[in-house]
Amino acid sequence: MRNIGYIAIGALVALAVMVARPRTLDTILQSRVLGEAALPRFADGTEKQNRTPEPQDLVKLFPDVVVRQWTPDTPAVAITFDDGPDNTYTPKILDILARHGVRATFFLIGQAAEKHPEVVARIVNEGHAIGNHTYFHSNMSRMAPWQVLLDLRKAQGVFKRLVGQAPAVVRPPYGALDPPAVEAVGREGFKVVLWTIDSLDWWGLPKEQIIKNVVPALKSGAIVLHHSSGGPEEDLTGTLEALPEIVRTLKDQGYRFLTVPEVLDEIARQGKALKRPVSAPVPAPAAPPGPGPGSPAPRSPTPTPTPAPSSPAPAPVPAPAPTPGPTPPEAAAPGPAPSPGVSPGQAPPIA
Ligand SMILES: [Zn+2]
Secondary structure (H helix, E strand, O other): OHHHHHHHHHHHHHHHHHHHOHHHHOOOOOOOOOHHHHOOOOOOOOHHHHOOOOOOOHHHHOOOOEEOEOOOOOOEEEEEEEEEOOOOOHHHHHHHHHHHOOOOEEEEOHHHHHHOHHHHHHHHHOOOEEEEOOOOOOOHHHOOHHHHHHHHHHHHHHHHHHHOOOOOEEOOHHHOOOHHHHHHHHHOOOEEEOOOEEOOHHHOOOHHHHHHHHHHHOOOOEEEEEEOOOOOOOOOHHHHHHHHHHHHHHHHOOOEEOOHHHHHHHHHHOOOOOOOOOOOOOOOOOOOOOOOOOOOOOOOOOOOOOOOOOOOOOOOOOOOOOOOOOOOOOOOOOOOOOOOOOOOOOOOOOO
């Protein structure tokens, strides 16, 4: 009888460890034995609760896997949108991009893609690229590597089914990913794509603030982060209003717009194969393809990293903090204030 009691206590302790500290079991459970039941589902809270300064520079640790910016041959940027698709903002963003003839990359949540297959099809049909933003918008830094892979594979399955594509690029929700997970993701054949400039639009910022966060920091080789969807309380009107102006500014300055897979191709063509830290100063680009006389030249990357104008600026004014409820992915909610901008060449805040 006593033995049974000990066994029961042991089983309970093992269960508690499994739930609370999944990584401690990682060396034992390098399998999918727990199946999808072991994946956390939207349990990781809001952007603000999750963003913490990046403890390690993942680009330096994993130069073959992690990309934050690149060194284009001629001035170029990559515009990216996280957290879609939805039926509210994503189609409007697609309209704006179509009107301006610009292609971008959408890091999609698998679960959301299942809900809006027609929007995913539209993204692909209109020439944009898709990336994997996990199935559950999970915080990978709190997951064991096997859980991370399980989640990413589940999302890959959705994308394959919907549009016949399994994207090779991953953006971790909240930008949160730790070295063991990067290693696992890299072994799986993914590249991890972070960003150079954060529009901070997930705060529900007005157009002016979003423009202020992005435009002064623009430089060749920048990967710009926006959102194309949010939770019920997340208002991305500012993104819709700011986007045309950001695109116009970039066009006036002669920038090309690359999708993230095109960025990776360009890096591969340059023979750099992500070998050197992409945060290193970039050489002066060739002449831009076509800014007219009088129009400002593209911001040449300078030998010294340009401090982001938004860095010392006051923090963006967040929308009035909504009551925390069932947390939408990356919705504005109370939490520690984020840093206002991202210095190119400097580690952006983990998102
Ligand atoms: Zn996200």
